[in-house]
Amino acid sequence: MQLLCYVDQASIPGHSIMGQQRNMQPPPGLVALVHILPRLAFASVTIYAGLRACDIFFGCLVPKMPTYVLSLPLAFAARVVYSQIRDRRQATLLGAVLPPSMNSKWPGALDKLSALVWNYSNGYLGEFMHAECEEVGQTFNARLLYEDRIFTTEPEYIKAILATQFNSFVKGPIFRNQFHSLLGTGVFNSDGARSQINGLTSSEVRLTHPTHRPHMEVGGLLFFSFSCLLILGQTSRFHRSMTRPFFSRVRISDFDIFEKHAEDTINQMKIRLRDGYPVDFQDAASRFTLDSATEFLFGRDVGSLSAGLVYPPSSPLSKDPSILNHPANRFAQAFSESQVAAARRANYGSAWRFTEPWQDQVLKSMKICSEFIDPILSDTLAKKHELKKHDLLEVEHGEREVKDGETLLEHLVNYTEDRIIIKDEALNIMIAGRDTTAATLTFATYMLSQHPDVLARLREEILTKVGNSRKPTHDDMKDMKYLRAFINETLRLYPAVLTTEAQVWPAVNGGKPFYIPPNTMAIYSVLLMHRRKDLWGPDADHFDPDRFLDERLHKYLIPNPFIFLPFNAGPRICLGQQFAYHEVSYLLIRLLQSFDAVSLDTATQHLPPADWAEGKGRKALEKVLARSHLTIYVEGGLWVRMKEASPVESD
Numbered sequence: 001m002q003l004l005c006y007v008d009q010a011s012i013p014g015h016s017i018m019g020q021q022r023n024m025q026p027p028p029g030l031v032a033l034v035h036i037l038p039r040l041a042f043a044s045v046t047i048y049a050g051l052r053a054c055d056i057f058f059g060c061l062v063p064k065m066p067t068y069v070l071s072l073p074l075a076f077a078a079r080v081v082y083s084q085i086r087d088r089r090q091a092t093l094l095g096a097v098l099p100p101s102m103n104s105k106w107p108g109a110l111d112k113l114s115a116l117v118w119n120y121s122n123g124y125l126g127e128f129m130h131a132e133c134e135e136v137g138q139t140f141n142a143r144l145l146y147e148d149r150i151f152t153t154e155p156e157y158i159k160a161i162l163a164t165q166f167n168s169f170v171k172g173p174i175f176r177n178q179f180h181s182l183l184g185t186g187v188f189n190s191d192g193a194r195s196q197i198n199g200l201t202s203s204e205v206r207l208t209h210p211t212h213r214p215h216m217e218v219g220g221l222l223f224f225s226f227s228c229l230l231i232l233g234q235t236s237r238f239h240r241s242m243t244r245p246f247f248s249r250v251r252i253s254d255f256d257i258f259e260k261h262a263e264d265t266i267n268q269m270k271i272r273l274r275d276g277y278p279v280d281f282q283d284a285a286s287r288f289t290l291d292s293a294t295e296f297l298f299g300r301d302v303g304s305l306s307a308g309l310v311y312p313p314s315s316p317l318s319k320d321p322s323i324l325n326h327p328a329n330r331f332a333q334a335f336s337e338s339q340v341a342a343a344r345r346a347n348y349g350s351a352w353r354f355t356e357p358w359q360d361q362v363l364k365s366m367k368i369c370s371e372f373i374d375p376i377l378s379d380t381l382a383k384k385h386e387l388k389k390h391d392l393l394e395v396e397h398g399e400r401e402v403k404d405g406e407t408l409l410e411h412l413v414n415y416t417e418d419r420i421i422i423k424d425e426a427l428n429i430m431i432a433g434r435d436t437t438a439a440t441l442t443f444a445t446y447m448l449s450q451h452p453d454v455l456a457r458l459r460e461e462i463l464t465k466v467g468n469s470r471k472p473t474h475d476d477m478k479d480m481k482y483l484r485a486f487i488n489e490t491l492r493l494y495p496a497v498l499t500t501e502a503q504v505w506p507a508v509n510g511g512k513p514f515y516i517p518p519n520t521m522a523i524y525s526v527l528l529m530h531r532r533k534d535l536w537g538p539d540a541d542h543f544d545p546d547r548f549l550d551e552r553l554h555k556y557l558i559p560n561p562f563i564f565l566p567f568n569a570g571p572r573i574c575l576g577q578q579f580a581y582h583e584v585s586y587l588l589i590r591l592l593q594s595f596d597a598v599s600l601d602t603a604t605q606h607l608p609p610a611d612w613a614e615g616k617g618r619k620a621l622e623k624v625l626a627r628s629h630l631t632i633y634v635e636g637g638l639w640v641r642m643k644e645a646s647p648v649e650s651d
């Protein structure tokens, strides 16, 4: 029985038109010029009028050139000083204080900005902010180029952002703007437009602050990794009401999809390893999650595994054009490039359009992805029209039940026929679910290569519960406590989404409450919070799945659940959390049924600089270069060798 709840297209003003326009937008550089010219013209005209007025009314000839040159910096300085005095006064009135700022030596904290940029490209994950936390405290103002950004790793404040003061936080138009060509706008990303569905309005969850002040996104290099998912976080109730039923129960068909692609992945790995090559597990995991995601969303996988695994750069086969130009590789590459290009925009804030003057770089890649998605979408809509024509669609009121084996696309067409909404929604989920899961699998395998004792224990649990060849089921996974602890420990040390994004925050540790001025960007780092020794114990830098099973669980996590947030919390909690646990568990079980040892291939692996070994904390233990764009990843791939398990082990 199906519930048909169509969105009234007329209730989404200009939505379809907006979607169609996405593919024929003017060059971004031109749009930026059109935006900025009136403001520049206004400034020049005002100064010119002022000078003329002095001349005419007071007869004093102000030197024109110096006035032109100095007027803008002086106006800017006045604004900065005024906002500082205003915020300090407001804080005092509320019995609070402003969070401390970073100690910088240069105007606009340019010294800190350059250190931050250097750290992003060359240093260890989050090292710069970690050093600032140690110096200034776990909550501080990462004020760069005179723009406030409140940074925190304090669980109490993160709880405020995600749950208790959720309605006070909005994402703001700059993020939406930057990610428009990747994820679209429409109802998902609009704070203001309203569309009626099931009695819910799409915008009632968040409204932009009436006195919005634009953010300068200069600190984007550090902060952009979360941006894409932030956009998802901006999705409305409308979006969640469409998608949530799809994730609300365990579907056997999901496990069939995992099996099909896990088998393919492992068989290809075996062949490659038998031929004497190492395998880039990051690449294999990305192909596994891409094929699984496309099949689950669209009912047809993109076939990235059929293009074959990558060869190490030293092999001539790694440059074979027939492999590089394989259609599935083109799709996978275009999909990744579109995300990286969108993430790059966050580095430039509202000025990003000037960096893509002639062509929208995200749209360029998205066109290749659309070539795969569009025909499937047309087929699904055509099928629905056929059913409608013959009155075969059952209509029921109430919660729509999702059928086993139904694709997300088939589910979504029951809510709306707007191609753009459906496509955006499916792409949002593909972006949210693909790289995050691949990253978790990659870092889990990295940890297996570093902790043979953990591998042996995990394998023992797998062989005891599932045997060495049977397909795992949902019930098997429910009983596998060590497997869940192993995945959680991977997500603690390597959360796939590192950082994510005011009023008065309560006092913690005996301090005064912090006043957060309106329209200030608030950023929290899950990575740094997950590694805090005061929250997780003195061994927080060490990989140890037992911390999710032994007395440490009761000492640290149970009394303070907000210290572990790989999937976020509150109304914006990851919708695919269970799906992700199942997908990661499935491939790990199948992998360890087949292999009993994993090691890094140090000849191919990009190794960290030698001086990292003398670094602090986790940095000293790292054997790969972990970096982040939208999600965390291993630079150059995770090159491993694995030993096939003996087939004589009993089932």
Ligand code: HEM
Pocket: 226, 229, 230, 231, 232, 233, 234, 235, 240, 243, 428, 429, 432, 433, 434, 436, 437, 440, 495, 496, 497, 500, 566, 567, 568, 571, 572, 573, 574, 575, 576, 577, 579, 580
């Ligand atoms: C280990 C894998 C995963 C991790 C670590 C992860 C993490 C996250 C995080 C941190 C968010 C919140 C982003 C924000 O609010 O800024 C999020 C949101 C979301 N995730 Fe996941 N995710 C994973 C896998 C998946 C999968 C497999 C799917 C779907 C197939 C998925 C679907 C979603 C959706 C739809 C949202 C938006 C929820 C909303 O705003 O209502 N995720 N995820």
